Amino acid sequence: MPVTVYRFDAKTFAEGLETHQVGKESVKIYNLARTIADCFKFGNKIGLDVAIEALRLARRRKRVLRNSSKPNSTPFQQVLQQYAIERFLYRVAGGCAADQLPV
Secondary structure (H helix, E strand, O other): OOOOOOOOOHHHHHOOEEEEEEOOEEEEEEOHHHHHHHHHHOHHHHOHHHHHHHHHHHHHHHHHHHHHHOOOOOOHHHHHHHHHHHHHHHHHHOOOOHHHOOO
């Protein structure tokens, strides 16, 4: 699988980077706004259709998550964080090195 390396200055790299606790480990994940911005920034490499679909998906997910936080009075930010961690773990588990992960 080919790998492309991009270099960013420290300020650009840190913008939108959040640290989340997954068990005892700290995991750095870009927030939703940064992810969408990067999709449009690299639209010529991934395709503008992918960036637009990412924006649509983010709007739908946000609406669903906001509605799911209301019934039990869970703060929306907490629901969003749990969703992000679950999606991250789901994607990692389905990757090419999934059989090497300690779960």
